[in-house]
């Protein structure tokens with residue numbers, strides 16, 4: 001990692017109250033693996049070291065804000081893509097057990113190989129769509145947390161994520177700015193699915209200052225069996 005990118009990673013994380021120095025070598029290795037993976041599979045639009053560090057690494061670490069992931073939790077990363085936010089979070093928090101999920105097999109294989117190369121024991125990727133995985137007993141009502149970054153609007157996320165959670169579990173959605181309409185629709189969807197929006201925290205991304213929002217939804221009771229609807233329907237016909 002070049003000196004500017006290293007400095008930005010240290011400074012960006014520090015703004016979040018995090019010290020990445022103990023795992024700096026692994027972040028540097030992740031950067032190389034991502035660039036190599038990109039050359040082969042076109043995994044992410046971000047190509048420069050500066051962009052990857054700020055918009056993938058530091059941006060992913062903002063999910064730790066508010067302490068919602070503190071503890072020994074089983075965590076699904078819904079729509080992990082090339083491994084975000086899972087890989088940066090797993091480097092920082094060995095006590096969290098991650099199940100990154102994505103419908104695109106080549107991305108899941110990349111995350112699996114990358115986690116292995118980084119020596120991460122706490123990442124167990126799964127290929128499949130959320131609508132189908134949450135119909136399987138090993139994935140339904142099982143997890144303590146779902147994290148999600150850049151996947152869909154809040155009502156869609158609620159339908160895809162809440163079935164993974166046990167009652168008492170939390171969906172932690174890291175998003176850009178959220179409109180009042182999306183929030184209202186998300187609140188209604190959360191209610192329909194057995195949850196409640198408990199927190200909406202606006203903040204800015206370290207160094208860049210881009211607007212972000214952390215939305216937390218608590219699952220209060222079992223999600224009705226009719227949800228999620230079949231593959232593709234939550235996206236095509238959001239509940240609200």
Ligand code: SAM
Nearest residue numbers: 079080081084102103104128129130149150151
């Ligand atoms: N979370 C990553 C990030 O922040 O870089 C990737 C975001 S990418 C824009 C969205 C990802 O969600 C894609 O890789 C897509 O395959 C996955 N995805 C979308 N809907 C899904 C579903 N219903 N089940 C599983 N994965 C899904």
